[in-house]
Amino acid sequence: MSSTLEVVMVVCLRTWKKTFRRPVVLSFSFLQPLMWMLFFGFLFERYAVEDLKGSGHDGADLSYLDYLAPGVCAMTVLFGASQSGIGWIRDINTGFLPRMLRSPSHLTPILLGKVVADVVRLSVQAGIVLILAVFLGARLRFSPFDLLIGFVALSLFAAGFSCLSCAIALRTRAQEAMAVFVHVVNMPILFTSTALVPGKQMPEWLASIARWNPLSQAVDPLRSALLFGEIHSAGVALGFLLVVAIALFSIALLTMAGVRRR
Amino acid sequence: MLTDEREHQEDVISLDGVAFEYGSKIRALEDVTFSIKPGGITALLGANGSGKSTILGILSGCLAPTEGVARVLGLSQSFHKDPRWRSRVSYAEQDLALDPEMTGEETLQLLGVLNGLPREKRTVLLQDLARKFDVESILPGLIRTYSGGQKRRLHVMVALIQNPALLLLDEPTVGLDMDARGVLWDELKTRSILGCSIVVATHDLSGVEALADHVLLMESGRVIASGSPRELMNGKSLSSVYRELTGLDLVGGEKKRGRRKR
DSSP: OHHHHHHHHHHHHHHHHHHHTOHHHHHHHHHHHHHHHHHHHHHTTTOOOTTOTTOSGGGOOOOHHHHHHHHHHHHHHHHHHHTTTHHHHHHHHTTHHHHHHTSSSOHHHHHHHHHHHHHHHHHHHHHHHHHHHHHTTOOOOOOHHHHHHHHHHHHHHHHHHHHHHHHHHHHHOOHHHHHHHHHHHHHHHHHTSTTTSOGGGSOHHHHHHHHTOHHHHHHHHHHIIIIISOOSOOHHHHHHHHHHHHHHHHHHHHHHHHTTOO | OHHHHHHHHSOSEEEEEEEEEETTTEEEEEEEEEEEOSSSEEEEEESTTSSHHHHHHHHHTSSOOSEEEEEETTEESSGGGOHHHHTTEEEEOSSOOOOTTSBHHHHHHHHHHHTTOOHHHHHHHHHHHHHHTTOTTTTTSBGGGSOHHHHHHHHHHHHHSSOOSEEEEESTTTTOOHHHHHHHHHHHHHHHHTTOEEEEEOSOHHHHHHHOSEEEEEETTEEEEEEOHHHHHTTSOHHHHHHHHHSOOSSSOOOOOSSOOO
């Protein structure tokens, strides 16, 4: 049992070390959310989100930037998680991942180590994005318990999406395919979610898609926590995200087994 | 007691009528049949493209035979799916399977953990191997800074970190100087005497002539002769025996064969 835990830890540590040995990539990952907040924030400065009037602290009106901040936070996680398989493509090309997977270890702790590493990294990145948002003028509330729930939702989303990215990386084994995946999947997921625009202000058909978009499920609890300092009910969202994460984790495990064969 | 004895005598490897095709055109093995008793060093010799690496690929579970049956350590077919089987087999393929962005130390520790070795045992084994292969001073550095010979040594050391019942090595001495080759062959001999069965594909004829217990000569995907080095050589050198049989040069080169690729 302890050796299983050790596998999780050692794979997790390896993933982190490799991230920190590429500081350029890491720092670039903060540039993108910063630009989104700046451009979207200023572009839609006069975009009025319903239900936000007078709902801020002391009855102040909340602005679009306030609404956007948690959305960009979730977007950072979406983009980051969708790229987490890229490292494994490199690992297949060096032959090191096949070698790891041909060891007697079970696949679950290896994948878990990778996912834990990605989820923790993405959560930290999301936290930094929030701090950047505050510096840009977003008025956010930080109530520890509700924020924790929001981050749990975000983490479940990150875990599931990391697994999907890894599964696609292992199936295609090509960087080019990952680039296509990142663009073809991320944009539709982002724009059919409530990350940038509330469901109430979407066309009805889009709103019904957005309701069951996992990104919406992840961003809504976080937004409630950050804007209103309370989450009314996150149970459904958390359950939904958990099911999605488990399903995608299982798919990733299946593709990992295939790597043992050349 | 009787069953124990029978088990001891059971073949570690038996291939029966094995053929293998890369894609649907390139036939790399044709009707290969041989078996290996426990312990001892078996050398696969042959010109480039004769099928040595393909045999090792099949024995390691990386490749599935197109025809025929391969039995390895008592299991046939999909043995690579059994973690207990994997814990008894080590394979160092011809291409270096190392992550250049990790240190040698991290690599050995990681594979040690994946092989389920407890920490103390890992450390002892690692120090012992590092001393023997004279890489103690470079292990804390990133692998991309290593010389070719240092990488090859580390690549083989990773396969040696566990104590396998079956050790499969593909060209382990490529790029090694005479001293390093000597160290490796000594280590292999020691392990084989302790009961490890070793199959090695190589062009290093002096090592084979001096230390192998069994030799399989291969040409165009077939085993054309086998026996102990002494039987095969009959007073001549292995390379002249091979030339008489095939008209080809055994030591010709250590270039990668054009026929194989994942």
